Amino acid sequence: MPRVVAWSCVVLFFCAGGVAAADPVAATRGKAALEGTAFIRAFWPSFGYAEAWRAWGVSEKPAGYDAAFRERYGLHPAPYPNDGLPMGLRKADYLFTKGIGIDCMVCHGGSILGKSIVGLGNTSLDIHSLFEELYAASRTPTRVPFAFCQARGTSEAGAFSVYLLGFREPDLTLTHKFRDLGLKDDACEDVPAWWLLKKKKTMYYVGATDARSVRSMMQFMMHPLTTRGDFERAEPAFRDVLQYLLSMEPPKYPFPVDAKKATAGKVVFGEHCAKCHGTYGERWTYPNKIVPLAEIGTDPKRYENIGPAFGAAYAESWFAKEKAGGWFLPGQPLKLTAGYQAPPLDGVWATAPYFHNGSVPTLDGVLNSRARPKVFTRSFGTGADDYDRERVGWKVREVSPPPATMSDIDRRRVYDTTRPGRGNAGHTYGDDLAPDERAAVIEYLKTL
Ligand code: HEC
Ligand code: HEC
Known part of the structure; x- marks a missing residue:
């Protein structure tokens, strides 16, 4: 085994996360x-x-x-x-x-x-x-x-x-x-x-x-x-x-970061977020936590849609017959999990919109459920002008729900959170933060 691999295995083992380097x-x-x-x-x-x-x-x-x-x-x-x-x-x-x-x-x-x-x-x-x-x-x-x-x-x-x-x-x-x-x-x-x-x-x-x-x-x-x-x-x-x-690494946030604010944010993150999302830096930890649907409260459709009939057919199929596990967790055939996994947040500045259904366009919205736009559109460009550096994510514009007469391709440019699968509720863990605490956490998230 090349030395670099052996060494990173040690690091990963030490960090008790992940599958293997x-x-x-x-x-x-x-x-x-x-x-x-x-x-x-x-x-x-x-x-x-x-x-x-x-x-x-x-x-x-x-x-x-x-x-x-x-x-x-x-x-x-x-x-x-x-x-x-x-x-x-x-x-x-x-x-x-x-x-x-x-x-x-x-x-x-x-x-x-x-x-x-x-x-x-x-x-x-x-x-x-x-x-x-x-x-x-x-x-x-x-x-x-x-x-x-x-x-x-x-x-x-x-x-x-x-x-x-x-x-x-x-x-x-x-x-x-x-x-x-x-x-x-x-x-x-x-x-x-x-x-x-x-x-x-x-x-x-x-x-x-x-x-x-x-x-x-x-x-x-x-x-x-x-x-x-x-x-x-x-x-x-x-x-x-x-x-x-x-082997992939996330891209680095390219704009200046307020280091003092980010350090304060790291403390708040440690108190409110790390138990689900882990800790970052060289000696990172990641708990691989699945949060039950009722507790996380984000849209249930993704969880519900891939159900037992598909699971059973998949478990019988060639896809599930590989040595190192398959569709289901090893030793737990046909057992579905309780909800959604709290993902690692490395490079999260670059991965807007957020949640498994992309229902929240900025980190500010993730951390304040009252500030989430309800029906909105965006440019779908990815340049510096399309990026919201303040809220961190995509710039959006609130609009009315699309009329039935709109062409399909235009209708799909509107994200309507009142529609099935597009709900933007849940994950209220940032709601009670003071505004300066929330801003500090966002500053910290830019550094991951
Ligand atoms: C039509 C769009 C689409 C295509 C094409 C596609 N994926 Fe995906 N992929 C997704 C989506 C959406 C998810 C999230 C699925 C979920 O969890 O419900 C995903 C999830 C994954 C994941 C799991 C990531 C994680 O962290 O859990 C891997 C790995 C992956 N895809 C690899 C691939 C590879 C390799 C290919 C090509 C052979 C591929 N995908 C093709 C849309 C796609
Ligand atoms: C009880 C566990 C839990 C706590 C506490 C928690 N989260 Fe989450 N978080 C989750 C889960 C689960 C998801 C995925 C929800 C989904 O996609 O439906 C998530 C999603 C996110 C996302 C979106 C990631 C993406 O790429 O879409 C961000 C950002 C985030 N959390 C940040 C935070 C921050 C910051 C805090 C602390 C204020 C926090 N979370 C507290 C469980 C938690």
């Missing part, structure tokens, strides 16, 4: 695999990209087409070679030629202060419009069978798995007898940052999957044309991808 050689391979491999076949022919504008209600192809395309769907420039496509789209096999598919970064490649970052959640994305308009441009109009996105910047990634597993036998061969495993499409999931995984014993918001599970991440490969053999051949690469995710 990343193997740097495998992590390098994993990065190359993630940025250079088409793990699934294309959904659209190549001309789908060039022709998408025909669905935009404009009379001619916009100038600066690549930028207009990214803006339309909420995609960002790829910070690695990607055949001229935005991050998240990828050249892949299509029938007997090449076409365009998606990859992990369509959701897990975000942007902050105008910089594309692999591993940051993409909070600009409207994946529903992307799918439907690219199908239309490809002259194969296809309705996505559920709402893939209810509010821009969130997606129904869980529903995607629930739907597609319904077409698979336990050994992942395709079946024509579709089983409804409890498909629901109103969880409005925000995408967690990948750099948090190394502190976690379990993955996903409810903490029901062992964080060492490689196959769990492969659910995304359930494209209708993916065969059992494809899954098996890709597993070694996914082992490396997991090592890459475990």
Whole structure:
């Protein structure tokens, strides 16, 4: 074992969190695999990209087409070679030629202060419009069978798995007898940052999957044309991808921080927050705490939507049959957890909006439930002008609930917290802080 790995294992063991330190050689391979491999076949022919504008209600192809395309769907420039496509789209096999598919970064490649970052959640994305308009441009109009996105910047990634597993036998061969495993499409999931995984014993918001599970991440490969053999051949690469995710570090807050205020905030954080979110710095601790739904009080849909029918089918499937655990915590088959996991807060300045459903646009709102906007929109740009340095998160504008006549793509630009899955209640732990204490905690959070 290289010395650097051995040493970081000691540190991690000492800190009593996380699964294991990343193997740097495998992590390098994993990065190359993630940025250079088409793990699934294309959904659209190549001309789908060039022709998408025909669905935009404009009379001619916009100038600066690549930028207009990214803006339309909420995609960002790829910070690695990607055949001229935005991050998240990828050249892949299509029938007997090449076409365009998606990859992990369509959701897990975000942007902050105008910089594309692999591993940051993409909070600009409207994946529903992307799918439907690219199908239309490809002259194969296809309705996505559920709402893939209810509010821009969130997606129904869980529903995607629930739907597609319904077409698979336990050994992942395709079946024509579709089983409804409890498909629901109103969880409005925000995408967690990948750099948090190394502190976690379990993955996903409810903490029901062992964080060492490689196959769990492969659910995304359930494209209708993916065969059992494809899954098996890709597993070694996914082992490396997991090592890459475990090696990631959060971006640093780039603006000045008031050190005195942050130090005061650290004390308040220690009293009010550390028991759930852990402590930070070289000798960090992280309790891996799942907070029961009734206690945390945030929106219940994500918790409820992925239920026993999917759990049972998953537990029988190839995904759950890997050595190091699988869908459920080792030794606890079919047992769902009690609520949501209190996430590590490393790099939290960059991961707005907050909570598992992205219902609160700033840290100030997280720490003061009375200050949370109810129905709001934002630019969905990620530049310095879009970023709220005072409240820490995205600048938003309160608006009226969207009328029924609004086009779907515009309606999804409005986040309406009165709608199912989008509730912004709960997590009231900052409500009783004095304003200067709250400001100090926010200053401290910038340093994590
Ligand atoms: C359609 C969007 C989407 C795509 C594509 C996608 N993910 Fe995710 N991913 C999510 C969302 C949303 C979550 C949170 C799920 C939850 O807990 O409910 C998530 C969670 C995860 C987690 C758990 C993180 C944690 O800290 O708990 C990992 C690891 C992960 N994804 C890896 C991948 C990999 C690898 C790929 C590509 C093979 C991928 N994802 C493709 C949206 C996506
Ligand atoms: C009883 C445990 C508990 C306490 C105490 C607590 N939190 Fe949380 N916190 C959670 C849970 C659970 C979530 C996830 C809720 C969800 O996503 O629905 C969360 C979410 C957050 C988030 C959003 C993270 C993200 O990326 O979306 C922030 C920021 C946060 N907490 C900060 C704090 C601060 C600061 C304090 C102290 C004032 C605090 N929390 C106290 C349990 C706790």
